[in-house]
Amino acid sequence: MTEKPENILEVDNLITSFETDRGMLRAVDHVSFNVPAGKTVGIVGESGCGKSVTAMSIIRLLPQPAGRILGGQIRFHGRDLVRASDAEIHKVRGGEIGVIFQEPMAALNPVHRIGRQVSEVFRIHKNLSKKDAWDAATEMLKLVKIPAPEQRMMDYPHHLSGGMRQRIVIAMALACRPSLLIADEPTTALDVTVQAQILDLMARLQAEMGMSAILITHDLGVIAESCDQVVVMYAGRVVEQASAGxxxxxxxxxxxxxxxxSIPTLDMPSKSRLNTIPGMVASLADLSHGCRFCQRMGRTAPVSRERPRFAEVSPGHWVETCPECTSNIEH
Structure with missing residues (x-):
């Protein structure tokens, strides 16, 4: 019998809120999921569903002073990051947990050369000398398949294409060989060919380094290709969780x-109208306490005013059991 891999990360009932003119608004509402060692967990959902806020909560990079973690635990290798000191988080972030941010041009400083930015990771987390850090950074650019890495080290971000900048960001995220990688929309704004190259690169490096990963995206095609487990988020909550298959x-x-x-298929006739989900995600100030997808669909049944139970309906398959939204299971 094969043993289940241990969890490198356990997020348990995470609550993250933001202080606004309308009071404290909850952006992440009792979110729980695990990341097994060596596996990739995909978090999927529309914009505004809390995916990126969940990721930024894990590494404590919420906008300050507005963003706050109000409850729950984030256990990384058994340590609760919610209660960790700033010094501990500083060591973990970028060292033990690598992050690929959503927009590579925003993640890179436009006034510093690529070499300075990549080598800085080694100087901060590995305490290398300036020369050793520069050499290590050059090796990282080779690892992520940057052509002529010695030359690219002297370039500024605006000299590089979008795909090249994303490779630089990946190099920075993996510089310290972290045990967990958080990739927030790593293929946004890239054409499909470059997107495939970036995903292949991440999968290869993950296998070589034995990392776990959290992949945040709205692209279910990317999820199907890259992930072992999937967490579906809607309006700050997890509504379904299962293996990708x-x-x-x-x-x-x-x-x-x-x-x-809503995913187009190869057998669809040319110029077919794609299916869409009616309505849109409600603003944080207007979210219902009950089933939030019922709120979107305009259903006003009494059950929609109470938060549905999140239950395991088959081994490893969890779902928010709103009778209106899950009519084909027993409640």
Whole structure:
């Protein structure tokens, strides 16, 4: 019997809120999921569903002073990062947990050369000398398949294409060989060819380094290709969670089904109208306490005013059991 891999990261009932003119608004509402060692967990959902806020909560990079973690635990190798000191988080972030930010041009400083920015990671986390850090940074550019890395080290970010900048950001994220990589929309604004190259590069480096990964995206095609487990978020909550194979073969929540039905397929006639999910995600100030997808769909049944139970309906397959949104399971 094969043993389950241990969890490198355990997020348990995470609550993250922001102080606004309308009071404290909850952007992440009792979110829980695990990341097993050596596996990739995909977090998927529309913009505004809390995916990036969840990731920034894990590494404590919320906008300050507005963003606050109000509850829950984030256990990384058994340590609770919510209660860790600033010094401990500084060591973990960029060292033990690597981050690929959503927009590479925003992640890179436009007034500093590439070499300075990549080598700085080694100087901060590995205490290398300036020369040794420069040499290590050059090796990282070779690792991520940057051509003529010695020359690129002297370039500024605006000299590079989008795909090259993303490779630089990956090099910075993996410089210290972290045990966990958080990739927030790593293929945004890249054409499909470069997107495939970046995903292949990340998969290869993850296998070589034995890392776990969290992949945040709205692209279900990327999720299907790259992930072992999938967490579907809607309006700050997890509405469904399962292995990638199980989720695509047997989606249970209406929101998950809506996302899957909006994907174009090869057998669709030319110029077909794509399916869409009606409405939009409500603002944080207007979110219902009950089923938030029912709120979007305009359903006003009494059950929609109470938060649905999140339950395991089959081994490893969890879903928010709103009767209106999961009509094909027992409640």
């Amino acid at each position: 199980e989720l695509f073969a047997n989606p249970l929540h209406a929101y998950t089904k809506g996302l899957l039905s």
